[in-house]
Every structure is written in C-alpha cells, then in structure tokens.
Amino acid sequence: MGSPFEGEAHIGRTHLSNYFNQILDPSIKVPFKPYTDDTAMTKQSAISLIENKSFNAQDMVKKFANEYFHNPKRGYGSAIGDIFFNLRRTNYADPYGPASMQFKGLGSYGNGAAMRVAPVALFAYHHCSDGDNHDVTPIVNLVTDASKVTHSNKLGYRGAILQALAIRLALLLDKDDFDTISFANELIQYMTQMEVGDDPDDPIDGGKSFVTKLELVKQYLNSTEEPHIEEIQNKLGVHVSALDSVPTAIYCFLAAQKPLESVPVDCKFHRCIHYAISLGGDTDTIASMAGAIIGAHMGDEVIPNQFLVHCEHSEDIRKIADDLYEASKPTKCER
Ligand code: F2R
Ligand code: MG
Ligand code: MG
Ligand code: MG
Incomplete structure (x- = not known):
C-alpha cells in the first residue's frame, strides 16, 4: 500500500486521505496494488520455514533468488540482485558468501533483512518458546542467521533483530492497554546489550546506534505535541538503511x-x-514493518477488508500465515 509513494519527500495530507478514501470505498475502482520486494521476500521466508519446518539457509536464498528471477521488477534494492546472480552462478554452494563480499566486505546495511523478518520472528516465537518467553537468544540467533544471507553489515542484521524483537514484544502485550514508553525501554535494554563493545570512534560505523534512535522515539512519545514530519525525516529517518527506518516503523506503531x-x-x-x-x-517498507508489528499485536481481524482486496495475493498470504503457524508448533529449539 505504501509503494505508490516510495521515494517521495512530501506527501500532501489531502492527497493521502483521498488515496485511503478511494481504497475504502468499494464503489470506486482504483488500481490494484502489486506487492514489492518487501512482500516478495517475506513470502519466500515463510514458505521456506514451512517446507523445512526449520531455517535452512540454502533453501531460503534459493527461494529468494527464484522469486527475484521470476520477477525482478518489484523495486528491489540496487545491490541485492548481485547476490542472487552470484548465488545462482555458484549453485548456492555458500549461502552467506556473496552477501559477505558486498560493499568491499562491509556488507549491506539496507533494511531488506528487517522488512522480511516477520515470518522468522513469528516462527522463532512459536517454535522456540520452550516455555520460556523471557529468553530472546533463540529469536536473536535465528534472525541473525536468516539476515546474514543478504545483509552481513551489523547495522543491517541488527535492524532485523530490532524489528523481530518489536514483533515478539507486540505478541506478548495486552491487546487493549499497554505502556508505549515501557515498550521502547525494553527494546532499548536489548539493543544496549547488543551495542556493548562497539567502538564509538570506528571510522565507518562509529556512533551509529539503534539505542540513540530509540531514545528519540521515547522523546517523541513523551512530547505533548506531534513531532513535525521534517523532524522525523531528518532525525529518526525515513530511508533505505535499517538504522534510518526500523526505529521509525516502531515509532509509527507506538504513536498510532x-x-x-x-x-x-x-x-x-x-x-x-x-x-x-x-x-x-x-x-512501502516503513509501512510494512509498522504493519507487521501492529498485526502481531492486534491480529488479522483488525485489517480492513477493503485494504486486503486491493493487495496482490492477499489470499495466498493469509494461507501462508496459517501454514506458518502450523509448521512452527513448539518443540525444543536446537541451535
Ligand atoms: N530499492 C527500493 N526502492 C528504490 C527504487 C524502487 C522503485 N519503485 C523502482 O523500482 O523504480 N526499495 C527496496 O529497497 C529497500 C531494501 O533494500 P535492501 O534489500 O536492503 O537492498 P540493498 O541493495 O542491500 O541496500 C539498499 C541500498 O542501501 C545502500 N547501502 C547498503 N549498504 C551499504 C553499504 N555498506 N555502503 C554503501 N551503501 C550501502 C545502497 O544504496 C543499497 O542499494 C526497501 O526500501 C525496498 O522497498
Ligand atoms: Mg519495496
Ligand atoms: Mg528473513
Ligand atoms: Mg521500500
């Protein structure tokens, strides 16, 4: 639903309200919304987990690549296609190899691992819960492995971990009443542990911190006035990097x-x-990540049916979600 506006710096309020009004009005015929890379890769993550009943790196990257070669024109990030070409050329021998060599070995810090992480987070939550909902180690490990096949930069896979932890927390929350500041504080605690030992003077990513962004989220939540859009764009970020989009998606969920x-x-x-x-x-990506969190919190019954009828393959995706639930029935988590 966000794709028609991707890359726009200013979206008029009336223009956007009209867009939603048209979607919600069954008598108005509006163009069908094709899904982009966000949904393409989310679908394939889920299908791989369903078929294998566990995470299988080689199978997951093969599914990503097959979907990409089937239709590469779904607005993919400009670097990720090289990974799929290299994986196919080497017959998927090393599922982590091509990603680790991108950007002169630094790896991608794009939001591509975070935007597709929902099925991995849901699978880990259900499959690895092991009666202990306090231990986040299984979800962190699984998400790290599932992310590094395309995003080996720590900012890329940590963004996916943060998004997955937000989904997990949203599942645990009281449906009608919860404290948004406590939600942010819990995520700050996890990310603080993750950032221990980071070198603030590292010439490449020194000082780039998810904790700093989450502190800003808290500041906005505590403020009596809604922050200006320019403030969010310039400080929290609305860009393709995980650092400039995952905390923003979490803020959208909490602000709403x-x-x-x-x-x-x-x-x-x-x-x-x-x-x-x-x-x-x-x-498209910030809305889909915010949607994954609020969906985990409130369930699919809150999604307006008029939204679904406009979204390509929404029926298939509902079926995939049900199959994922079945495939992730709890067992003791192995890793
Ligand atoms: N790519 C887009 N949107 C732009 C064009 C879409 C348009 N509709 C069209 O097709 O005409 N959207 C999608 O990309 C984002 C997810 O990206 P992902 O999967 O992380 O890709 P990638 O290529 O790995 O990273 C994205 C860009 O970030 C920069 N970058 C990443 N790591 C870097 C590094 N270490 N050093 C320098 N730059 C780095 C590069 O510019 C990458 O291309 C989502 O928005 C999805 O919707
Ligand atoms: Mg996209
Ligand atoms: Mg994934
Ligand atoms: Mg996008």
Missing part, C-alpha cells in the same frame, strides 16, 4: 496507539499504516 492530529482516523491499524506512509521516503 493514540489519536493523531495529522491522521484523524479511528481504526488503529489504518492510522498506523496511514501515518507511516505520510512520513514519506521509504514508505
């Missing part, structure tokens, strides 16, 4: 828990997606 002056909409799910798109920039 209360009425928003800029998005006067009663349905929380709609408010969240609408708000995420209104920020501009990487609209």
Whole structure:
C-alpha cells in the first residue's frame, strides 16, 4: 500500500486521505496494488520455514533468488540482485558468501533483512518458546542467521533483530492497554546489550546506534505535541538503511496507539499504516514493518477488508500465515 509513494519527500495530507478514501470505498475502482520486494521476500521466508519446518539457509536464498528471477521488477534494492546472480552462478554452494563480499566486505546495511523478518520472528516465537518467553537468544540467533544471507553489515542484521524483537514484544502485550514508553525501554535494554563493545570512534560505523534512535522515539512519545514530519525525516529517518527506518516503523506503531492530529482516523491499524506512509521516503517498507508489528499485536481481524482486496495475493498470504503457524508448533529449539 505504501509503494505508490516510495521515494517521495512530501506527501500532501489531502492527497493521502483521498488515496485511503478511494481504497475504502468499494464503489470506486482504483488500481490494484502489486506487492514489492518487501512482500516478495517475506513470502519466500515463510514458505521456506514451512517446507523445512526449520531455517535452512540454502533453501531460503534459493527461494529468494527464484522469486527475484521470476520477477525482478518489484523495486528491489540496487545491490541485492548481485547476490542472487552470484548465488545462482555458484549453485548456492555458500549461502552467506556473496552477501559477505558486498560493499568491499562491509556488507549491506539496507533494511531488506528487517522488512522480511516477520515470518522468522513469528516462527522463532512459536517454535522456540520452550516455555520460556523471557529468553530472546533463540529469536536473536535465528534472525541473525536468516539476515546474514543478504545483509552481513551489523547495522543491517541488527535492524532485523530490532524489528523481530518489536514483533515478539507486540505478541506478548495486552491487546487493549499497554505502556508505549515501557515498550521502547525494553527494546532499548536489548539493543544496549547488543551495542556493548562497539567502538564509538570506528571510522565507518562509529556512533551509529539503534539505542540513540530509540531514545528519540521515547522523546517523541513523551512530547505533548506531534513531532513535525521534517523532524522525523531528518532525525529518526525515513530511508533505505535499517538504522534510518526500523526505529521509525516502531515509532509509527507506538504513536498510532493514540489519536493523531495529522491522521484523524479511528481504526488503529489504518492510522498506523496511514501515518507511516505520510512520513514519506521509504514508505512501502516503513509501512510494512509498522504493519507487521501492529498485526502481531492486534491480529488479522483488525485489517480492513477493503485494504486486503486491493493487495496482490492477499489470499495466498493469509494461507501462508496459517501454514506458518502450523509448521512452527513448539518443540525444543536446537541451535
Ligand atoms: N530499492 C527500493 N526502492 C528504490 C527504487 C524502487 C522503485 N519503485 C523502482 O523500482 O523504480 N526499495 C527496496 O529497497 C529497500 C531494501 O533494500 P535492501 O534489500 O536492503 O537492498 P540493498 O541493495 O542491500 O541496500 C539498499 C541500498 O542501501 C545502500 N547501502 C547498503 N549498504 C551499504 C553499504 N555498506 N555502503 C554503501 N551503501 C550501502 C545502497 O544504496 C543499497 O542499494 C526497501 O526500501 C525496498 O522497498
Ligand atoms: Mg519495496
Ligand atoms: Mg528473513
Ligand atoms: Mg521500500
């Protein structure tokens, strides 16, 4: 739903309200929304977990590559295609090799691992819970492995871990009432542990911190006034890097828990997606990540049916979600 606005810096309020009004009005015929790389890779992550009943790196990258070669025109990141070409050329011998060599060995810090992580997070939550919902080690390990096949830069895979931990927390929350600041604080605690030992003077990524971004999220939540869009664009970020988009998606989920002056909409799910798109920039990805978190929190029954009828393959995706639930029935987690 966010894809028609991807890359736009300013999206007019009336323009966006009209977009949603048309989607919600069954009598108006509007163009069907094809899914982009975000959904393409989310689908294939889920299908691989379903077929293998576990994470299989080689199978998952093969599925990503097959989907990409079937239709490469779904707005993929400009570097990720090289990974698929190299994997296919080497017959998928080393599923982590091509990603680790990108960007002169630094790896991608794009948000591509975070944007597709929902099935991995849901699978780990259900499959590896082992009666202990406090231990996040299984989910962190599984997400790291599933991310590094394309995103070996620590900012890339940590963004996926943060998104997965937000999905896990959203599943654990009370549906009607929860404290948004405590939610942010819990994520800050996990990311602080992860960032221990980072060199603040590292010439490449020194000082780049998810904790700093989450502190900003807290500041916005504590403020009585809604932050200006320019403030969010410039400080929190609305870009293709995981650092400049995952905390923003989490903020959209948390901000949408209360009425928003800029998005006067009663349905929380709609408010969240609408708000995420209104920020501009990487609209399809930020909206889909915010949607994954609010979906985990509220369940699929809150998604307006009129949204679903406009989205390509929404019926297939519902079936994949049910199959994922079955395939992830709890066992003791092995790793
Ligand atoms: N790519 C887009 N949108 C732009 C064009 C879409 C348009 N609709 C069209 O087709 O005309 N969207 C998608 O890309 C994002 C996910 O990207 P992903 O999977 O992380 O890809 P990639 O290529 O690995 O990283 C994205 C870019 O980030 C920069 N970058 C990453 N790591 C870097 C590093 N270590 N050094 C320097 N730059 C780095 C590069 O520019 C990468 O190309 C989502 O928005 C998805 O919707
Ligand atoms: Mg996309
Ligand atoms: Mg994944
Ligand atoms: Mg995008």
